[in-house]
Amino acid sequence: MSENYKSEDPVPDESRSDELKSADFAIPLPDTTDWGEPDRGVRVKPADGRGILMRDCQIGRAGEVPEVAFDGHGLAQRGSVVDPGTPDFGFAIREKKLVWADNIADLYEQGKAGQWDATTDIPWDELPVLPDDLEQAVCQVMTFLIQNEYLAMYLPAKFMNRIDPQFSEVVLFLATQVMDEARHAEVFTKRALANGGGLQYVSAATEWSLRSLLAQDDYSNGSFLMHVLGEGT
Incomplete structure (x- = not known):
């Protein structure tokens, strides 16, 4: 027996373990009496061969866009x-007319479906060896394009946290654009x-030019100028 053990030390009552878990350490649930009722009974069924689309989820109260x-x-x-x-x-952007499009859920699905992998979809081991001056020229273009792709990534990203998530499809679609531009910078x-x-x-x-485009506070203007003056060059 350990020298540190004292006979007068209390012996844990294992029979109280369940009681301790349920009472002493329980986290009380909030009282939801005055919150309203969930939209129970609304069910989205996957279509054969395509699963569940975001458009399918626009049913019941989830489909009521304010x-x-x-x-x-x-x-x-x-x-x-x-x-x-x-x-x-x-959230600064709270009006439907400023961001919404009836096909926005479909655009989100298209944005996902169009993804590709810059790691595995390009045969990197098959790149031809170029003369030094030509290789340097190619790499100079790549360096310039990376700058523009970061702009194309940061511009939609800075608007995402301004949009109220009650227009969630818009936020999700912008996320696909950010991911797409990130992949361009990667490749x-x-x-x-x-x-x-x-x-x-x-x-x-x-x-300086890219900085002026990133400073745009209107997404339509910023996106137009970015694609014409930034990525368009």
């Missing part, structure tokens, strides 16, 4: 029963480094 986002809805999905004490997140970086040419020179003039 003209103006409700106050105090937080980050809850549209159609959820929200605690009245939910804080205001201060151009890999190409610059794959043949020994390396990343090349970055002009301050280009950076």
